[in-house]
Amino acid sequence: MKNRLRVLRAELAWSQADLAERLGVSRQTVNAIETGKYDPSLPLAFSLARTFKRQIEEIFEAESRRA
Amino acid sequence: MTEQNPSQNPADAPVDPLFTHPASPFLRTEAPAPVSFDSPPHRAPTPPIYSTWVMYRTQIEFGLTLLAYLMVLVGSITVLKANPDADWRYYVAVLPLVPAAVVIWLFLRTLSRLDELHRRIHLQAFGFSLGGTALLTFGYGFLEGVGLPQLSWTYILPLIAVLWGIGVGIFTWRYR
Numbered sequence: 622m623k624n625r626l627r628v629l630r631a632e633l634a635w636s637q638a639d640l641a642e643r644l645g646v647s648r649q650t651v652n653a654i655e656t657g658k659y660d661p662s663l664p665l666a667f668s669l670a671r672t673f674k675r676q677i678e679e680i681f682e683a684e685s686r687r688a
Numbered sequence: 689m690t691e692q693n694p695s696q697n698p699a700d701a702p703v704d705p706l707f708t709h710p711a712s713p714f715l716r717t718e719a720p721a722p723v724s725f726d727s728p729p730h731r732a733p734t735p736p737i738y739s740t741w742v743m744y745r746t747q748i749e750f751g752l753t754l755l756a757y758l759m760v761l762v763g764s765i766t767v768l769k770a771n772p773d774a775d776w777r778y779y780v781a782v783l784p785l786v787p788a789a790v791v792i793w794l795f796l797r798t799l800s801r802l803d804e805l806h807r808r809i810h811l812q813a814f815g816f817s818l819g820g821t822a823l824l825t826f827g828y829g830f831l832e833g834v835g836l837p838q839l840s841w842t843y844i845l846p847l848i849a850v851l852w853g854i855g856v857g858i859f860t861w862r863y864r
Binding site for chain 1 (some may be wrong): 808
């Protein structure tokens, strides 16, 4: 799943550690989400949306399925 | 003493009509006087306190409990060798299980405090450890049937732990 986490984080000049502290997860988790290696759970996705004051759809984009 | 002129009475002075002085670019207007506020008291930034206990609490607890386990184990073996026929030897033999149970409790507590990615990593590592242990023990069991020496069951737990550690390393690396 693609996401705009790195861009949103850069807009606020937050480091991965800053965001991780706000979310209550490890920095490695933030990095894995940013690089697309890990898709967060629904509660964590909602926490991200609340942190950035955006809708989940504005942060995450489901990859289009091949027909 | 001065004699007041009645014509200078402010009440008698002519009043300028409105818009007598139209706005002019050459007319300087005074800016409002700056309002000063007291600066907040200057405080030197205090560095966060990261004591060894706070930073490495889990590791210290694990280390102390494992040390307690080893001490009880060595003590138990020593006492049992000195008293091989005592009636209470069974209780002494299982005494190391007490610190071992504390280790398991610490381990479960640590797992419950992990975030979701690390829980997944540990779940995958446990799967790796379980599968690896099953393969190795089954394989060695078959080899025992053709003559290799019989090993103690106590080797299984260290094998699980070692494979679990390897699994954590592998799956942590995959999510980097």
